[in-house]
Amino acid sequence: MPDKKKEIQVFEDDDDMRVQVNSNGISLEKLENNFRSIIAEIGEDPGREGLIRTPGRVAKAYKFMTKGYSEDIEKLLNGAVFNEHYDEIVIVKDIDFYSLCEHHLLPFYGKCHIGYIPNGKIVGLSKLPRIVEMYSRRLQVQERMTREIGDMINKVLEPKGVAVVSEARHLCMMMRGVEKQNSIATTSCMLGRFKSDEKTRSEFLKLIGK
Ligand code: ZN
Secondary structure, eight states, rough: OOOHHHHHHHHHHHTOOTTTTOOOOHHHHHHHHHHHHEEEHHHTHHHHSTTTTTTHHHHHHHHHHHHGGGOOOOHHTTTTTEEEOOOOHHHHHEEEEEEEETTTTOOOEEEEEEHHHHSSEEEOOHHHHHHHHHHHHSEEOOHHHHHHHHHHHHHHHSSSEEEEEEEEEHHHHHTTTTOOOOOOEEEEEEEEEEHHHHHHEEEEEHHHHH
């Protein structure tokens, strides 16, 4: 856990330009060169003062924003799955997430709400946002991200049911194309009892304020 934190800080540090390869083999140098070409191609001068270090910063920002690919679920959970007989709905709501739409490489961001009904196993509550990070820090579509979060919780906890609802604003809709400023896209993944039992599903939706 402390190791992971350290790794993230390295990625964020603007002055540490010389970390070339991260744990999933991304070459910062190659990324940096590619972003320099993009800057030149859109008609800017990558050599001017304000832009000279931009490709390196962007490379590191992208490495951070796609770090979900190198997350390992075993390490992430770090033994935080416990045997416990609790059979009411467990909910963690309003988990902030930031992702990148895979069609435009523009951000989509919002909140994710998770519920599950344990079947003998519970997970440390802070691990649920970590699973959201694992799947949001990638090139994504909101639908798939929501389902992947639900499927992973289902796999590690084998609960009686899992419910995931994500609400997001997409900059690709807001900044370009249809320019819909106030649209919020909602996606959901209902598994087990949340899928089969309407009452359980409504209880979850009520508890997250929907
Ligand atoms: Zn898009």
